[in-house]
Amino acid sequence: MITFYSERQLEHCGVTEVLSGEVVSSFECPERVDQVLNRLRERSLGDILAPESFSLDTACRVHTPDYVEFLQTVWPRWHQMYPDTTQAIPYCFAVRGLAPRCPDHVEGQLGYYSLDMTASIVPGTWNAIKAAMDCALAGQQHIAGGARSVFSLCRPPGHHATADQMGGYCYLNNAAIAAQAYLDSGCKKIAILDVDYHHGNGTQSIFYDRDDVLFLSLHADPAQDYPHYWGYADETGVGPGEGFNLNLPLPINRTDWSLYRQALDKALAAIQSYGAEVVIVSLGLDTFEQDPISFFKLKSDNYLELGQLIAGLNLPTQFVFEGGYATGALGLNTVNVLEGFSG
Ligand code: SP5
Ligand code: ZN
Numbered sequence: 019m020i021t022f023y024s025e026r027q028l029e030h031c032g033v034t035e036v037l038s039g040e041v042v043s044s045f046e047c048p049e050r051v052d053q054v055l056n057r058l059r060e061r062s063l064g065d066i067l068a069p070e071s072f073s074l075d076t077a078c079r080v081h082t083p084d085y086v087e088f089l090q091t092v093w094p095r096w097h098q099m100y101p102d103t104t105q106a107i108p109y110c111f112a113v114r115g116l117a118p119r120c121p122d123h124v125e126g127q128l129g130y131y132s133l134d135m136t137a138s139i140v141p142g143t144w145n146a147i148k149a150a151m152d153c154a155l156a157g158q159q160h161i162a163g164g165a166r167s168v169f170s171l172c173r174p175p176g177h178h179a180t181a182d183q184m185g186g187y188c189y190l191n192n193a194a195i196a197a198q199a200y201l202d203s204g205c206k207k208i209a210i211l212d213v214d215y216h217h218g219n220g221t222q223s224i225f226y227d228r229d230d231v232l233f234l235s236l237h238a239d240p241a242q243d244y245p246h247y248w249g250y251a252d253e254t255g256v257g258p259g260e261g262f263n264l265n266l267p268l269p270i271n272r273t274d275w276s277l278y279r280q281a282l283d284k285a286l287a288a289i290q291s292y293g294a295e296v297v298i299v300s301l302g303l304d305t306f307e308q309d310p311i312s313f314f315k316l317k318s319d320n321y322l323e324l325g326q327l328i329a330g331l332n333l334p335t336q337f338v339f340e341g342g343y344a345t346g347a348l349g350l351n352t353v354n355v356l357e358g359f360s361g
Contacts, residue, residue: 021066022156023171026149029142033105045343046187051173057349069156080194080224085182088131092139095124106139108132133185147189154192157336158199167335175340177218177300193300193338194224197231200296209294214302214340215312217249227259232292234285239267270313275320297335303342303351310343321351325358
């Protein structure tokens with residue numbers, strides 16, 4: 019299986035975040051992809067290629083153009099206003115109530131375009147965001163060209179990013195952009211299977227009123243963990259999208275492989291009856307038992323079986339990297355999924 023990866027993705031390095039009230043180093047760090055690259059090379063999974071540079075047109079079909087423009091320009095604007103700081107983090111938000119106005123002030127915009135405080139902006143953030151999007155689109159082209167599978171090693175991740183808000187370490191929604199690219203190149207039905215520990219609220223919201231993308235997510239019950247406000251089982255889509263959104267929330271303290279597998283079987287059956295032409299897997303590895311911010315109990319071997327079960331769909335499959343913070347085992351777990359798939 020070919021991997022698309024760009025070194026420019028290392029240029030994003032968040033400094034700090036707030037976890038349970040304490041200021042800590044960012045969990046989403048460049049070492050994550052180093053671990054994955056090491057294992058990919060060690061186990062000779064296939065070539066690792068740098069993506070070409072794509073235009074922002076497809077990104078602007080799932081995100082609002084003003085949001086994409088904001089992401090591109092926010093650091094220099096912030097730096098001009100606060101030249102002595104190392105990162106931009108929002109501190110106030112355009113919350114419920116009267117429709118908020120998008121202000122001109124860079125710090126006001128930072129909150130306007132954010133869901134939370136964990137998508138920080140540093141000098142290299144845009145380069146990394148753009149390179150991650152390029153990996154997603156290069157993977158899409160590879161599948162459209164006839165490959166059975168591909169791994170888009172995207173970083174920063176994407177599945178929490180909505181049409182116009184960043185959050186949960188996510189900026190552009192890499193999986194959603196790939197899905198839109200398949201549709202624009204003539205596909206009619208795409209499934210996005212999100213196996214990250216956290217609900218993919220961004221992907222859900224982007225396709226919530228559409229029937230051309232079936233979104234399925236296995237995740238921690240939002241009553242018990244981030245993103246808290248979305249991911250409940252009764253969110254099934256709206257209008258033409260009704261019935262094309264499947265949330266499978268799982269209890270945080272007793273989800274091991276056997277419980278996880280039951281939910282996975284339901285998701286795989288739904289993909290089959292939908293008649294998807296391509297599956298995009300939002301591949302988060304934060305379901306691992308040693309993940310520092312998560313509570314599921316999956317073990318490294320379980321990821322081999324996860325890959326095998328996805329392969330059982332017998333569909334062209336694009337893996338798009340999302341979360342996973344147990345840096346030591348992240349490479350092993352990721353490559354296990356890909357090898358399990360490849361057989
Ligand atoms: C892409 C992705 O995986 N983003 C995840 C963002 C999660 N951020 C909030 C985590 C809050 C966890 N609180 C539980 C405390 C565990 N000690
Ligand atoms: Zn996650």
